[in-house]
Amino acid sequence: MSGTVHLERDGDVAFLVIDNPPVNAGSRHIRKALLEAIEAVEADASIRAAVLIGAGRSFIAGSDIKEFDLPLDPPQLPAVIAAIETSAKPFVAALHGAALGGGYELALGCDARIAVPGTVVGLPETTLGIIPGAGGTQKLPRLVGTAKAIALICPGQRVAAEQALELGMIDALAEGDLREDSKALAVSLVGGKKRIIDLPVPQDSQEAIASAEKKALTSGRNRPHIAAAISHVKAAGQKDAAEGLAAERATFEKLRVGAEAKALRHIFFAEREAARGRPERSAKPLPFRIFGVVGAGTMGAGIATAVLQAGYPTVLVDSDEAALSRAKGRIDAALEKGVSSGKLSAAAMKAAQHNLTLGFDLSALADCDVIVEAIIEELGAKQKVFAELDRLAKPGAVLATNTSYLDIDRIAEATGRPESVIGLHFFSPAHIMKLLEVVGGRKSSEAAMATGLAVAKTLGKQPVEAGNGFGFIGNRIYAAYRASCEFMLEDGALPHEVDAALEAFGFAMGPFAVADMSGLDIAWRMRQQQAATRDPASRYVHIPDLLCQAGRYGRKTGAGYYRYDEKGRAERSVEVEDLIIAESRAKGIERKTLSREEIQSRALATIVNEAGLVLEDGIALRPGDIDVVLVNGYGFPRWTGGPLHWAGQQDPDRLMAACAAFAETAGLGKRRADLRALGILGPAGQPA
Structure with missing residues (x-):
């Protein structure tokens, strides 16, 4: 049994203190205790x-998500809220920390809401594949209007108390002690009730509602729970309140037990487990205060921006004065965009700009606690930098490389302190993308790895610990996926057909559109470095090399797999399609039409097989870590739970056959993962 509610008296006002550390999650025990106290x-x-108030650091940060996989025991949250609303006495919600999901719905059931500045409120249920189920879709529109409610509920937006007051989501900000101010507010309401459910919905124009709906569906990828949320919000005020609440709850219950909600709960918990790294690690992070970044290119500027946004002094070093100047411009532009989007205050931007120091020599990094190298992806160049860092960096500094593919151990060998060397593989743009692979070499210390994970969390990133192997987790799997898609070009598909099939599955972009966007020359350089060690038994597709040799590097050159008009819009390229057909003919491959389903099956089997090999080789700690990497860094649809969760829901015999077919297509050197031994697939005839 966990969690309770303390009923405390302060004169003629009762304080119902919700006490369920660490975040006062709304569990069955809390609901039962609350109802009894009410x-x-x-x-x-x-x-x-x-007055309802939270103990510790929060009001109620949300419901206990672990309960969602089980039948919800009574009393359920709507019954608790109904007891507040039918009471003759006024109830005030005193908010601090977070009041999210069911916590904010509980507050909406009270007669008034007061919050400490900095409190965060909102209804983030859609991020878990469900909708608010305890009045959120019916009450929030009555406070902010239909269009704004759609804009808040569909992306699961969290709103700071100051903005919430402006919107009407709360009634007051506490000016002094929250307990005293909430008591005064409660006393002022004695003798009456102010139920939100009794209010009319403010009138919005049909154009505003339609615009909000379109934007929500587009950003929500037209998922069923987004459409359901919109439908219920629009129904608020259009039907009897009790009917609206009952309909909302019925939809919530249906979605809660659906496959997408279960997949999203899986990725929710997988992200939290991944952030902890190796379970048995007892080492604590080393202290860090000043960061250094080596390399003022796009990646270096992005990493520096991420650190500056987190409030840390940052030294950016590059021997090229022009590169430093360009980087400074990129950083300033990113910070200004942060202010215009509301993610950064003007004061925080000025502080970040003040915290940036530019340097032309590595000696400027002497006082840095964490130094991230972000230069060209070439082993010799990185080894040279690390040899200098070994000489110049202070004892105990963590030396991190942002390499995407290279061997961490060989980089660490350039130093006399390999225990201090780790990989911090950021994804571009580094100040926006959440994923950060924290890579351990053979001699990386536990303290250095713990520091890498702590740095990731400090920067607001999603860390995933990875072992030292080619491409680590994400790039290794993506390289196999991209190769499989290239095989399909030779076998009969065209770039737009492959992209369309995989976007239909749910990928944010198809592989060839991604290649054009990131630049074909980047992968080309990597393939050239690997040429001497490539297994001759493996199948190799020359099409991307031929495109690069023709100067078709993607969007930046106006031509890659596609050609691009003056507005950057992609169009099919006859030249590329002719080249692809000619390559098939030159290899004696009889081209055949590949259906959307076959393209999807081949690509997904490749991802799942390679993910299994990553686990077998010990590069990933657990299957969920792979799901987190592919969802957060590579556009794998989040609502599937990631590739390995998805695989566990498929027919195992068909998926194993597809993996075997991929391995055969890839050539004699390709291994097959034992997905059943890994526990990813169940016995023949049934999913895991």
Whole structure:
């Protein structure tokens, strides 16, 4: 049994103190204790008003998500809220920390809401594949209007208390002590009730509602729960309140037990487990205060921006004065965009700009606690930098490389302190992308790895610990996926057909559109470096090399797999399609039409097989880590739970056959993963 509610008296006002550390999650025990406390308030004639307040660091940061996989035991949250709304006495929600999901719905059931500045409120249920199920879709529109409610609920937006006050989501900000201010507010309401559900919905124009709906569906990838949320928000005020609440709850219950909601809960918990790294690690992170970044290119500027946004002094070093100047411009532009989007205050931007130091020599990094190298992806160049860092960096500094593919151990060998060397593989743009692979070499210390994970969390990133192997987790799997898609070009598909099939599955972009966007020359350089060690038994597709030799590097040159008009719009390229057909003919491959389903099956089997090999080789700690990497860094649809969760829901015999077919297509050197031994697939005839 966990969690309770303390009923405390302060004169004729009762304080219902919600106490379920660490974040006061709304569990069954909390609901039961709350209902009992509400009934006690109602029965006590000497109590004139009540305040709901959280113990510890939060009000209620949301419901206990672990309960969502089980039948919800009574009392359910709507019953608790109904007890507040039917009470003759006023209830005030005193908010601090976070009031999210069911926590904010509980607050919406009260007669008034007061919050400490900095409190965050919102209804993020859609991020878990469900909708608010305890009145959120019916009450929020009555406070902010239909269009704004759609804009807040569909992306699961969290709103700071100051903005929430402007929108009407709360009634007041606490000017002094929250407990005293909430008591005063409760006393002022004695003798009346101010139920939100009784309010009319403010009138919005049909154009505003339609615009909000279109934007929500587009950004929500037209998922069913987004459409359902919109439908219920639009129904608020259009039907009887009780009917609207009952319909909302029915949809919530249906979505809660659906496959997408289960997949999204899986990735939710997988992200939290991944952030902890190796379970048995006891080492604590080393302290860090000043960061250094080596290399003022696009990646270096992005990493520096991420660190500056987190509030840390940052030294950016490059021997090229022009590169430093360009980087400074990129950083300033990114910070200004942060302010215009509301993600950064003007004061925080000025502080970040003040915290940036530019240097032309590595000696400027002497006082840095964490130094991230972000230069060209060439082993010799990185080894030279690390040899210098070994000489110049202070004892105990963590030396990190941002390499995407190279061997961490060989980089560490250039130093006399390999225990201090780790990989911090950022994804571009580094100040926006959440994923950060924290890579351990053979001699990386536990303290250095713990520091890498702590740095990731400090920067607001999603860390995933990875072992030292070619491409680590993400790039290794993506390289196999891209190769499989290239095989399909030779076998009969065209770039737009492959892209369309995989976007239909749910990828944010198809592989060839991604290649054009990131630049074909980057992967080309990597293939050239690997040429001497490539297994001759493996199948190799020359099409991307031929495109690069023709100067077709992608969007930046106006031509890659596609050609691009003056507005950057992609169009099919007859030249590329002719080249592809000619390559098939030159290899004696009889081209055949590949259906959308076959393209998807081949690509997904490749991803799952390579993910299994990553696990077998010990590069990933657990299957969920791979799901986190592919979802957060490579556009794999989040609502599937990631490739390995998805695989566990498929027919195992068909998926194993597809993996075997891929391995055969890839050539004699390709291994097959034992997906059943890894626990990813169940026995023949049934999913895991």
